[in-house]
Amino acid sequence: MSPLNPKVISIILAVLVSAITSGFLWFIPGTPGGAIFVAGATSFFATLILTFYVLDYLIFEEINKIYDTIQRLKLKDFNFSKKKVARSENPLKKLNNEIFIYVAKKQREIDELKRMEQFRREFLADVSHELKTPIFAAQGFIHTLIDGAKDDEKVRDKFLQKAAKSLDGLDALVADLLTLSQIEAGEIKMHRERVDLVRITHEVIEQLETKAHNRDIRIKLTTPSDQIWVKADGYRISQALTNLIDNAIKYGRDGGKVFVTFEEDKKDWQIEVRDDGPGIPPEHLNRIFERFYRVEKSRSKEKGGTGLGLAIVKHIVNAHKSKITVMSRVDKGTAFTFKLDKVE
Incomplete structure (x- = not known):
């Protein structure tokens, strides 16, 4: 048995x-032997019980808990009861819980820093790749012209148009990156006011009519009223609707339809943008709002876009204290839905 065992220490x-008690009474003249025995036995059992309780329940048990806590922290098990911390009067128990909470908090901070560092590396790699593509394309066309192709009028015009298209794509990418970074940093505040959702949507549809016509796609707006008033930042909601409807046109099927529907709840208006295109496979649905994430990279590149549209939409909707959801079935189409506060 270990000499540090509380039972051994208590007996000793x-x-x-x-x-000591019996010896002291032994030297007092006239003390009966029976009294010395009773006093010795009483002091023995009283000391044994009290010492064992103090050592085992108040010290050794809590030290073992501290050791267990350290083991849990090594395994990154951060479950603890806040009620126990608040109600505990044992200083060792409080110390144990304080250590646990502090280390758990620091570990979470470390994990978050690691996650952000990984995210930063991936983001820089994505940005570098996305910037490199239009820059190299424009660079190739221009150098070809410099090397002599400029003398051929047809080749010159064709290459200049392609270079301009690449630079336009680069400009759109930089603009979207700037918008996204400003929204995430809180530099762009949502100026929420009373705006007509129907008017905003009509304006967006008018802007995209040519693109829809080129693919023989019909945009159908379903609204229960000619005016729907919501509390929102009109410019940002217009930007979100533009991205959603533009995506529905780009990735929908030729000759298909895009449905924009408004439904009224008690406190909100629900906005749905739906297409009847090829849909999105289930394994991609939880990632489509990530920056630069594309379901089919080659197909997405051909159709243009910066890969940041849905990320921008998500942040705009979140800034309006709402949440955007997506439902999709392969070969049946995709629907994006979010809500805005209703006002009279």
């Missing part, structure tokens, strides 16, 4: 206290 202390 009880024997010492009992011996």
Whole structure:
């Protein structure tokens, strides 16, 4: 048995206290032997019980808990009861819980820093790749012209148009990156006011009519009223609707339809943008709002876009204290839905 065992320590202390008590009474003249025995036995058992309780329940048990806590922290098990921390009067128990909470908090901070560092590396890699593509394309066309192709009028015009298209794509990418970074940093505040959702949507549809016509796609707006008033930043909601409807046109099927529907709840208006295109496979649905994430990269590149549209939409909707959801079935189409506060 270990000498640090609380039972052994309690017995040793009880024997010492009992011996001292009995010895003291032994030297007092006239003390009966029976009284000395009773006093010795009483002091032995009282010391044994008290010492064992203090050592085992108040010290050793809490030290073992601290050790267990350290083991849990090594395994990154951060479950703890806040109620126990608040109600505990044992200083060792409080110390144990404080250590646990502090280390758990620091570990979460470390994990978050690691996650952000990984995200930063991936983001820089994505940005570098996205910037490199239009720059190299424009660079190739221009150098070809410099090397002599400029003398051929047809080749010159064709290459200049392609270079301009690449630079336009680069400009759109930089603009979207700037918008996204400003929204995430809180530099762009949502100026929420009373705006007509129907008017905003009509304006967006008018802007995209040519693109829809080129693919023989019909945009159908379903609204229960000619005016729907919501509390929102009109410019940002217009930007979100533009991205959603533009995506529905780009990735929908030729000759298909895009449905924009408004439905009224008690406190909100629900906005849905739906297409009847090829849909999105289930394994991609939880990632489509990530920056630069594309379901089919080659197909997405051909159709243009910066890969940041849905990320911008998500942040705009979140800034309006709402949430955007997506439902999709392969070969059946995709629907994006979010809500805005209703006002009279």
